[in-house]
Every structure is written in C-alpha cells, then in structure tokens.
Amino acid sequence: MPKGWSSGELLTWIWLLILTFLFNGLFGNSLFTSANFEADTLVVTGDTLSSADTVVTNTSLSDTAGTKKKGNVIEDLISRTARDSVVQDLPARKVYMYGDAVITYQDITLKAAYIEVDFNTNTVYATYIVDSTGKKIGVPEFTENKQSFKAKEITYDFKTEKGIIRHVLTEDDQGFLHGQKVKKMQDNTINVLHGSFTTCNIEEHPHFAFKFKKARVIPDNKIVTGPVYMEIEGVPTPLVLPFGLFPNKTGQTSGIVIPTYGESANRGYYLENGGYYWAINDYMDFQILGDIYTYGSWAIKPRFRYRKIYKYSGQFDFGYAVNVVGFKETPEYSKSTDFKIKWRHQQDPKARPRSSFSADVNILTGNYVKYNVTSTQDYLSNEFQSSIAYQTNWAGKYFLTLNGSFRENTLTRKIDITLPSLTFTVNRFYPLKRKTSAKKRFYEELSISYTMNAKAAVSTLDSLLFEPGTILQELQNGAVHKIPVSLPVRIFKYLILSNSINITDRMYSASSRLHYDPDTLIIGNDTLPPGVRVDTLYGFNNAFDFSLSSSLSTKIYGILRFKKGPLRAIRHVFTPSISFSFIPNFGNEKLGYYKTYTDQNGEEVKYSIFDNSYFRSLYGSPPANRSGMISFNFGNNLEIKVRSKKDTITGMKKIALIDNFNISGSYDLAADSLNFSYLSLTGRTKLWKNLNLKYGSRWDPYTVDSSGRRINTFQWDVNRQLFRMDNTIWALSLGIKLGDKDFKKKKKEKPKEATETEWNEIEQNPENYVDWSIPWSLNLDYTFQYSNNPIYLNYTRTNNRKIVQTLALRGQINITPKWKFTFTTGWDFTNNEVSYTSISLYRDLHCWEMRFNWVPLGPRQSWNFSINVKASILQDLKLNKKNDWRDF
Numbered sequence: 001m002p003k004g005w006s007s008g009e010l011l012t013w014i015w016l017l018i019l020t021f022l023f024n025g026l027f028g029n030s031l032f033t034s035a036n037f038e039a040d041t042l043v044v045t046g047d048t049l050s051s052a053d054t055v056v057t058n059t060s061l062s063d064t065a066g067t068k069k070k071g072n073v074i075e076d077l078i079s080r081t082a083r084d085s086v087v088q089d090l091p092a093r094k095v096y097m098y099g100d101a102v103i104t105y106q107d108i109t110l111k112a113a114y115i116e117v118d119f120n121t122n123t124v125y126a127t128y129i130v131d132s133t134g135k136k137i138g139v140p141e142f143t144e145n146k147q148s149f150k151a152k153e154i155t156y157d158f159k160t161e162k163g164i165i166r167h168v169l170t171e172d173d174q175g176f177l178h179g180q181k182v183k184k185m186q187d188n189t190i191n192v193l194h195g196s197f198t199t200c201n202i203e204e205h206p207h208f209a210f211k212f213k214k215a216r217v218i219p220d221n222k223i224v225t226g227p228v229y230m231e232i233e234g235v236p237t238p239l240v241l242p243f244g245l246f247p248n249k250t251g252q253t254s255g256i257v258i259p260t261y262g263e264s265a266n267r268g269y270y271l272e273n274g275g276y277y278w279a280i281n282d283y284m285d286f287q288i289l290g291d292i293y294t295y296g297s298w299a300i301k302p303r304f305r306y307r308k309i310y311k312y313s314g315q316f317d318f319g320y321a322v323n324v325v326g327f328k329e330t331p332e333y334s335k336s337t338d339f340k341i342k343w344r345h346q347q348d349p350k351a352r353p354r355s356s357f358s359a360d361v362n363i364l365t366g367n368y369v370k371y372n373v374t375s376t377q378d379y380l381s382n383e384f385q386s387s388i389a390y391q392t393n394w395a396g397k398y399f400l401t402l403n404g405s406f407r408e409n410t411l412t413r414k415i416d417i418t419l420p421s422l423t424f425t426v427n428r429f430y431p432l433k434r435k436t437s438a439k440k441r442f443y444e445e446l447s448i449s450y451t452m453n454a455k456a457a458v459s460t461l462d463s464l465l466f467e468p469g470t471i472l473q474e475l476q477n478g479a480v481h482k483i484p485v486s487l488p489v490r491i492f493k494y495l496i497l498s499n500s501i502n503i504t505d506r507m508y509s510a511s512s513r514l515h516y517d518p519d520t521l522i523i524g525n526d527t528l529p530p531g532v533r534v535d536t537l538y539g540f541n542n543a544f545d546f547s548l549s550s551s552l553s554t555k556i557y558g559i560l561r562f563k564k565g566p567l568r569a570i571r572h573v574f575t576p577s578i579s580f581s582f583i584p585n586f587g588n589e590k591l592g593y594y595k596t597y598t599d600q601n602g603e604e605v606k607y608s609i610f611d612n613s614y615f616r617s618l619y620g621s622p623p624a625n626r627s628g629m630i631s632f633n634f635g636n637n638l639e640i641k642v643r644s645k646k647d648t649i650t651g652m653k654k655i656a657l658i659d660n661f662n663i664s665g666s667y668d669l670a671a672d673s674l675n676f677s678y679l680s681l682t683g684r685t686k687l688w689k690n691l692n693l694k695y696g697s698r699w700d701p702y703t704v705d706s707s708g709r710r711i712n713t714f715q716w717d718v719n720r721q722l723f724r725m726d727n728t729i730w731a732l733s734l735g736i737k738l739g740d741k742d743f744k745k746k747k748k749e750k751p752k753e754a755t756e757t758e759w760n761e762i763e764q765n766p767e768n769y770v771d772w773s774i775p776w777s778l779n780l781d782y783t784f785q786y787s788n789n790p791i792y793l794n795y796t797r798t799n800n801r802k803i804v805q806t807l808a809l810r811g812q813i814n815i816t817p818k819w820k821f822t823f824t825t826g827w828d829f830t831n832n833e834v835s836y837t838s839i840s841l842y843r844d845l846h847c848w849e850m851r852f853n854w855v856p857l858g859p860r861q862s863w864n865f866s867i868n869v870k871a872s873i874l875q876d877l878k879l880n881k882k883n884d885w886r887d888f
Contacts, residue, residue: 079104082115093119100138101126105158107145112154113138122159128152145188147219150203161186168192170217175199175246175873177217178209190217196231197223197246199871200847207847208232208869210244220249247873252279257289258876264884266325266332267371268294273301283307291372296324296335299372314345314359323371338368355392362386365462366410382411399425413462421455446487454479454507457618480619481505491552499550506543506622510536512615514597514607530600534614543593543610545586545622551579568641568652575635580628587624594624628669636661659685673712676701679723694731699723708792725790732784739777776813782806805829818844836860847871 084099179195200206259274299321319340644653868878
C-alpha cells in the first residue's frame with residue numbers, strides 16, 4: 001500500500017481503474033500513453049489536465065469503438081478523428097471532439113469543427129466555430145447514402161435514425177435546398193420548415209430562390225412544397241403558386257414540357273414545342289412535342305433516342321405539320337401539308353469489327369424548312385441527302401456493301417432515290433505468285449480484282465413521287481461487273497511498263513427501240529406531234545465489252561546546288577508517262593447493242609438500245625466506235641531549298657514553288673478525223689501559308705467553223721498558231737484563322753472535358769453552345785475564280801469572261817469574362833450585297849444566362865431575346881421575346 005494512502009482510497013482507485021478499462025473497451029480509446037501520473041490527474045501524450053473525471057487526447061487521433069452487446073443501441077464500429085483534441089467525460093458518458101472532427105458510423109459520416117456525442121441518449125450534436133475574423137469554420141456536413149447536408153447545427157439520433165438540422169443546405173441533382181429547420185425521418189425523407197429551393201450554388205444569398213413555409217423531400221424522387229413564391233436578389237416577386245413540385249431525381253426524369261408562346265403576324269397566336277418527355281430507361285427515351293396556331297397551323301414532332309454502350313446509338317425524329325398562312329379571304333392565304341423524317345444511327349467500331357451499320361436520313365419538304373425548322377444550317381441548305389449503309393467483309397478479302405440513298409433539292413423539287421444499291425468487291429490477288437521466297441518472275445506480278453455493283457434508282461419531282469405509276473415509270477435498274485487484270489513490268493530498273501485488260505459486263509432488265517412517226521397522235525387529252533417514238537422492251541439484256549491498255553512511266557530528278565547565298569538548291573521532278581489503249585468496235589449491229597432508225601429527212605440515225613436521248617440506263621452502253629488512243633502526260637514539281645534559322649538540325653527549309661503542273665493530251669489512231677485531242681494544262685501551288693492558286697486551260701490544235709464547231713483543219717494552217725485557246729480558269733482561295741494563340745507564346749490550359757450529358761445537349765442544340773476557352777477568334781474565307789470560255793459567231797471570237805467571288809467572315813470575342821460577342825457575315829459579289837448575317841450577344845449571369853440573336857438583313861431577318869435559368873430542371877423558367885423571320 002502506498003505510503004499515506006488509506007484502504008478506502010486504495011479501493012476507490014481500483015474501482016476507477018476497472019471502470020476506466022471497461023469504458024476504454026467500450027469506446028476503444030487508450031487512456032494512458034504515459035506511465036507517470038499523479039492523484040486526480042490523467043496525463044496523455046505528456047499533457048497534464050487538472051480534472052479527475054476527464055481524459056484529453058491531443059494531436060491527430062483516429063480510433064475505433066465498437067460493441068455488439070445485447071441491449072446496446074450501437075450495433076457497429078464507430079470511427080472518429082479530430083485534428084485538435086478528443087475529450088471523454090467518463091461519468092457523463094460523453095465525448096467532445098474539437099477541430100476537423102469526423103465521425104463515421106455504418107453509411108453515416110459527420111464532419112464539423114465541434115462534435116458532441118452523448119451515449120446516454122444515443123445522439124450526436126455538431127456545429128461550427130467562429131475564428132478571430134468572424135468567419136465560420138467547420139460548418140457541419142452530414143452524409144448518409146450519398147445524401148449530403150450542410151447546416152449550422154445538426155442533432156442526430158442513432159437509435160431512431162432521425163435528426164434535427166438548423167439552417168440547412170443540401171444539394172439534390174442540380175438544385176440546392178435551404179431550410180431554417182429540417183427534420184430527417186427514419187425513412188430518409190426530410191421535412192423542411194421555412195426553406196427555399198434554388199439552382200444557384202451561392203450558399204448564403206443565392207441570386208434567386210423559390211421560398212416556402214413547409215416542404216417534404218423524398219430522396220431521389222421529388223421535393224413537394226406548400227404555397228411557394230419566387231424571390232430574386234432577396235426581393236419577392238408576384239410569381240406565386242399554390243404548391244411547388246421540384247424534381248431531384250438523378251438522371252433522366254419523365255415530365256411535361258412547357259410550351260413557348262407568342263404571336264406570328266401571318267399565322268396568329270401560338271404555343272410551340274409543348275408536350276411530354278418519357279424517360280423509358282437508361283438506354284432510351286421518347287419525347288413528343290406539338291405546335292398550334294390560331295390561324296389553323298399545327299404540327300406534331302415525336303423524337304426517339306436510344307443507346308447501348310459499346311454497341312450502337314441513334315435518334316429518330318419525325319415531324320408532321322399543316323402550315324396555314326393568312327386568312328382564306330386574303331391573297332396571301334396558303335395551306336400545305338409538310339413532313340420531316342430524320343434518323344441517325346451509329347455503330348460502335350468495337351461492337352462488330354468486320355461489319356457495320358450506319359444511317360443518316362434527312363428528308364424534309366420545302367415548306368417544312370420554311371416554316372418549321374429553327375436551324376440556320378437547315379435553312380441555308382437547299383439540298384438534303386440521306387443514306388443507309390451496311391458493310392461487312394470476309395477475311396479482309398471480300399467486301400460487301402448494301403446501301404440506300406435519298407437526295408432532294410428544295411428549290412428544284414427534284415428527288416433522286418437509290419434503293420437498294422449493292423457493291424461486292426474482291427481485293428486484288430496474284431494467282432501466279434509462288435509461295436516460295438525464290439527470286440520473283442515477272443509474271444508473278446499479274447493481279448486480278450473484281451467489282452460488282454447493282455442498284456435500282458428513281459428520279460422524279462417530289463409532287464409526283466406518290467402518284468400512281470410514278471415509281472414504275474421512272475424506275476431504272478441494272479448491274480455491272482468489272483474485272484481488271486494488270487501486269488506491271490520494270491524495265492532497266494527505272495522504267496515501269498504497266499499492262500492491263502479491263503472487262504466490263506452490264507446487265508439490264510429493259511431496253512429501248514426508236515422509230516420515227518410522221519403522224520400526230522392523240523392520246524386522251526394529250527396531243528403528240530410527229531417525232532421519234534420510244535418502245536420499251538422488258539426482259540434480260542447483257543452488254544459486254546473490254547479494253548486493252550499499256551503505259552510506260554518514270555521519274556527524272558534534276559538538282560542544281562549553290563554553295564553560297566540564301567538559295568542553296570533547286571530541284572525539278574519530271575514525271576513523263578505515255579500510254580496506249582485499244583477499244584474494239586462494239587457498235588456493230590450484229591452484236592445487238594446498237595440499232596438504227598430513219599429520221600424525217602430519210603437519213604439513218606444510229607442509237608444505243610441502252611443509252612440514248614430518249615432512254616437512259618444506269619451504267620451506260622458499250623462504246624460505239626473502235627478506238628486506238630495514244631496518250632501522254634508530263635508532270636512537273638519544282639522546289640527550292642533555302643537557309644532557315646528556325647531549323648536547328650539541317651539549317652535548311654524546303655519551299656514548293658510549283659506543287660504540280662501537268663501537260664496532257666492524246667491521239668486517236670482509229671478515228672477518221674480530229675485525231676488529236678485537246679491539250680490540257682493544269683497546275684496548283686501554294687503562294688503563302690493560307691493562299692492557294694489553281695490553274696487550268698484547254699487548247700485545241702484544230703480550228704472552228706462559223707458556228708464554233710471543231711473542223712478537221714489545223715489551227716496552224718489557218719492562223720499560223722499551234723493551238724487555239726478553248727477555255728481557261730484561274731482559282732484563288734484564301735483562308736485565314738486568327739486567335740489569341742497566334743499572338744501568345746504562353747501555353748494554354750487544357751479545356752475542361754464535357755460530360756456525356758453536356759455533349760448530348762451540344763449535339764442537340766449546337767447554336768446554343770458557348771465556348772469560353774477561346775478568348776477571341778476570326779475566320780476569313782475568300783475565293784476568287786476567273787474563267788473565259790470564248791464564243792464564236794461568224795468566225796468572230798468573243799471572249800466570255802466570268803468572275804465569281806465569295807467572302808465569308810466568322811468571329812467571336814469575350815468582351816469580359818461574362819460577355820461574349822459572335823457574328824457571321826459575308827459579301828455576295830454577284831448581287832453586290834451583304835450575304836447571310838447573324839449577330840449574337842451572350843451574358844453569363846452565374847445561375848442564369850441571357851442571349852440576344854439578331855439577323856438584320858435578308859429573308860431570315862429576325863431578332864430573339866431570351867433570359868433563362870441554366871439548370872435543365874428549370875429549363876422552362878425563362879423570358880423569351882422575338883420577332884420571327886417568318887412574320888416579315
């Protein structure tokens with residue numbers, strides 16, 4: 001027994017030690033980290049505290065308390081840490097935590113500057129502290145099941161799983177919920193008293209909010225409130241609703257799409273783009289929108305989107321509209337039925353590496369473009385193309401492509417349909433090539449390939465497309481097989497002799513017969529004057545032809561070097577080639593491809609039964625006349641090498657003076673006259689980095705008659721000139737792209753990657769996308785084309801010169817970090833007027849945004865002003881004023 005201690009004092013200290021270790025076993029905290037202690041004092045990590053009932057743990061502390069004893073409410077491990085200290089009051093069964101305190105229990109995490117745990121009532125209390133500057137530090141943050149709250153005070157009961165939270169802030173999806181007093185229920189629903197909902201992320205004083213007295217939050221579902229009113233910058237507005245319903249479900253949510261309203265001068269008051277959005281599942285959704293006008297116009301626009309990760313994705317859009325303009329009593333009245341069909345399908349390349357399916361369908365009627373589209377690109381386009389294609393291959397040698405295409409011109413109303421189109425190809429193979437590695441023989445380079453193309457096509461006007469019999473009358477179909485056989489031979493190492501045989505076989509299901517009818521025919525209400533009549537004979541027809549060709553080519557290099565001066569070398573690459581081709585006469589009537597008829601003058605006219613002025617086939621006809629053509633081509637490339645300080649390795653830089661300059665022509669051995677062809681000259685070069693020049697001309701060795709037709713007399717014999725210029729063309733193109741990066745050497749930060757949702761929004765509404773990563777940019781595109789096609793009248797030559805110019809400007813500038821200005825304009829040199837011009841002004845208002853778009857000139861003259869909330873969950877909270885281009 002220690003000196004001076006009584007037996008009662010000793011028993012007291014023994015009981016205290018037993019209780020201490022029992023408490024330590026319950027809460028998992030080591031109370032003694034030092035062996036030296038005195039009466040009424042427990043020392044931890046060298047610090048002495050003058051409290052017999054208190055244990056203080058300094059420095060960062062992380063420990064665990066756990067029990068599964070019967071009758072104890074705590075059923076799992078409790079992990080706690082504190083940067084400053086943890087104080088345990090043993091008799092009161094409380095724990096006090098200071099400085100970045102964190103408690104973790106099951107799926108519950110609590111962080112705060114100060115936390116107090118009461119094991120008597122199974123509650124935890126957390127709050128913040130105020131530093132010397134008056135700033136709040138360590139505001140409590142409570143997280144459970146991915147649901148997080150920030151509040152000034154939090155009280156939570158582990159037993160009932162309920163809590164009282166004062167001055168709370170929580171984020172649900174894209175919204176923030178504020179509440180003066182919040183009670184968390186056992187089913188994780190939350191009751192809020194005196195709160196607000198906003199999408200502004202400013203915690204203390206958001207720019208706007210919907211204020212309410214009472215509300216209930218259903219996690220991952222919705223927020224339901226009582227009477228609610230809108231407040232902007234702390235000022236109440238007259239916008240009052242009897243109740244509020246705010247979605248807080250993550251991901252896609254089904255719901256009503258609120259329409260926009262307004263007035264159109266020639267179609268009346270309207271509601272546009274109102275309907276319903278259905279989030280079917282994570283892989284597909286459906287939306288149906290509609291328009292209605294008081295003058296009678298209406299439209300329905302369903303849209304279906306689908307996506308399967310690593311497989312495919314796509315979107316289907318359909319539009320049907322009845323457009324009524326003006327009143328029936330007015331001259332401006334018109335009524336039309338229009339439609340739109342769009343389908344876009346993409347297959348992931350990883351899904352099926354050897355085959356793919358894609359679709360890009362874009363079919364619109366003319367008035368739908370005029371009255372129902374909002375895209376500038378669609379409005380400025382007068383030709384729309386669609387295609388659906390399936391491709392596959394076998395062993396990388398055999399390739400099959402099936403596709404269908406649709407092309408329409410909204411100005412001419414012409415429609416071209418190809419459905420289906422089949423292409424089958426066999427890669428080039430070498431039938432005589434040996435598998436051994438012995439020295440190759442020349443004949444081993446013999447190669448053969450095969451291509452087959454078959455299709456059915458219809459070309460007509462859109463107004464006649466669905467008329468009875470149109471498709472059958474205008475339908476064209478056929479197939480063509482091509483087999484090229486080639487054998488290249490190298491001569492004296494530097495010459496390449498290429499020989500080939502090209503076999504072509506055409507197959508048609510119909511042919512024509514022509515005859516001249518001197519009588520006038522009356523068929524119904526139609527009267528046909530005397531002329532050539534066409535009889536169409538249906539049945540299988542086969543047309544076969546072939547051609548032989550040989551070509552000899554090489555490359556000749558010429559280099560001139562200089563030892564002094566900035567110019568160090570000039571290099572000229574000369575590529576001459578000469579070829580011979582032979583085509584037999586397939587116009588013999590014995591073959592059956594060509595026939596004759598007698599015209600009104602009694603002269604025989606030869607025609608092809610497959611392709612003539614009155615009957616067209618998809619793949620033409622075999623050649624009518626024998627041909628033996630000798631052709632030549634001289635290619636030229638000119639470069640210089642100059643000294644360059646920028647090149648630290650060679651100190652030289654290559655500059656192309658002439659990228660390519662070709663001189664070509666031919667001579668037909670089999671023709672009875674006009675054996676020489678035109679002499680063709682083409683060239684291109686790059687004058688500067690963004691300035692390109694192209695040249696082309698055609699020269700005729702023969703002269704012309706009084707009407708300008710070629711005759712079998714050389715130009716030299718008449719005018720003492722080797723050639724006569726038939727036409728010439730010069731084309732100059734300039735493209736300049738300027739931006740801040742062209743004037744700054746500072747490395748720019750990599751822009752933030754957009755999320756998948758953001759990419760989908762950009763794809764759906766590209767005109768609303770604002771790129772803040774580019775401070776300013778200016779794009780200038782200019783083209784200049786000069787052409788001259790002389791006209792001859794009574795042997796007099798008249799130059800027919802024509803100049804075509806286009807100028808387009810596009811630019812953007814960030815006036816301030818929150819203001820952005822963009823524009824698009826140009827100049828129409830033909831009409832001497834400004835081309836399509838668009839001016840846009842954008843203002844970032846933090847949680848709101850403002851846009852002003854103005855088209856000051858042209859047929860799309862209009863303006864549009866809108867101010868709206870950025871968050872998509874409140875996308876219908878907006879103010880929109882506009883003067884539509886359709887009302888001018």
